[in-house]
Amino acid sequence: MNTITLIPWADWLGLVCFFALWVGYAAFAKAWTQRRQSLLATTNRYRRYWMLQATSRDPRMLDGLITQSLSQTPAFFSSTSILAIGALFALLGTTEKATELMSEIPFAQATSLIVFEFKILVLVAIFVYAFFRFSWCMRQYTFLALVIGAMPSPEDFEAGRFSRDAYVDKAARLVAAAAESFHDGLRAYYFAFAVLAWFISPLAMVLATLLVVGILYSREFRSEVLAILRD
Numbered sequence: 001m002n003t004i005t006l007i008p009w010a011d012w013l014g015l016v017c018f019f020a021l022w023v024g025y026a027a028f029a030k031a032w033t034q035r036r037q038s039l040l041a042t043t044n045r046y047r048r049y050w051m052l053q054a055t056s057r058d059p060r061m062l063d064g065l066i067t068q069s070l071s072q073t074p075a076f077f078s079s080t081s082i083l084a085i086g087a088l089f090a091l092l093g094t095t096e097k098a099t100e101l102m103s104e105i106p107f108a109q110a111t112s113l114i115v116f117e118f119k120i121l122v123l124v125a126i127f128v129y130a131f132f133r134f135s136w137c138m139r140q141y142t143f144l145a146l147v148i149g150a151m152p153s154p155e156d157f158e159a160g161r162f163s164r165d166a167y168v169d170k171a172a173r174l175v176a177a178a179a180e181s182f183h184d185g186l187r188a189y190y191f192a193f194a195v196l197a198w199f200i201s202p203l204a205m206v207l208a209t210l211l212v213v214g215i216l217y218s219r220e221f222r223s224e225v226l227a228i229l230r231d
Contacts, residue, residue, distance in 0.1 A: 006114050014202025015122065021209045022191050026184075029220060038220045040183055042229045047179065048172040055164050056154050063148050071141035074134040074182050077189070081131035088124045092117060111199075119198050126192045133185035140178035147171050190216060 033041045054063045095113050111119075147170065157164040190212050197208035220226075 006112070007118055008115070010202045011115060011118075011198075014198065014205050017206045018191070018194065018198075018209050021206075021213055022187075025213050025216065026187070029216075032221070036221055037226075037230070039223060039226045039229070040179060040220070042226060043179065044172070044176045046229070047175045048168065051168045051171040051175065052164075054148060054171070055151060055157055055168060058153050060148055060151065064145060067141055067145045067148060070178075071138055074137040074141070074185065077182075077185060078131055078134040078138060081127045081134060081185075084127045085124055085131070088120050088127070092120055095120075116199075119195070122198075123192060123195050126188050126195065130185045130188035130192070133181050133188065137178050137181035137185065140174060140181060144171065144174050144178060147174060187216065 029038060032038070050063075050066070054060055057063065095116050151167065151171070152162045156162050157167075191209065194205060194208040194212045198205035
């Protein structure tokens with residue numbers, strides 16, 4: 001309770017607004033996709049096309065290479081998350097120097113050591129969440145590789161011994177789930193940048209969070225890439 005009371009109410013209010021915008025945007029994006037296809041939903045169609053093409057190929061070396069290539073990106077971000085967490089914990093050991101440095105930044109709000117450390121721990125929590133999403137994405141791509149490896153031959157599909165549509169749907173849902181996990185982890189990185197503005201002031205963090213939400217919306221629903229993929 002003492003820790004809670006030592007943190008100013010403005011910081012608590014800014015933190016509540018931050019998470020409300022994060023969770024609210026995630027819910028909005030999922031609901032809005034039903035009316036206007038997002039970048040993730042649009043690329044899911046291509047993922048299904050990929051799995052449909054995979055059922056007609058034998059051997060499926062190309063599909064294995066694509067899966068391996070896709071898994072490298074979440075592996076990179078997963079490692080980066082661990083490095084960021086380590087750096088933040090290292091920063092906890094030098095909070096006095098860090099607070100002195102922040103106090104020299106124009107418009108930066110003066111904060112106590114406990115508030116500064118609390119802000120660092122919030123950043124740690126965000127990168128931990130990102131790590132779990134990226135590592136889960138990597139595992140899902142491993143499952144996808146197993147599904148592709150166990151995929152029946154084109155002749156078996158043509159003979160009707162296996163249902164092509166059922167197999168394609170299963171594999172497409174799996175690769176879409178991996179993409180969604182990666183999407184969640186990458187979104188956490190975007191919002192982590194908004195938390196950096198918290199070291200200036202709670203208001204700066206809220207404004208930065210609104211900016212991040214605007215950037216995410218424009219890229220997911222109004223980007224040039226999305227218009228190309230829709231055509």
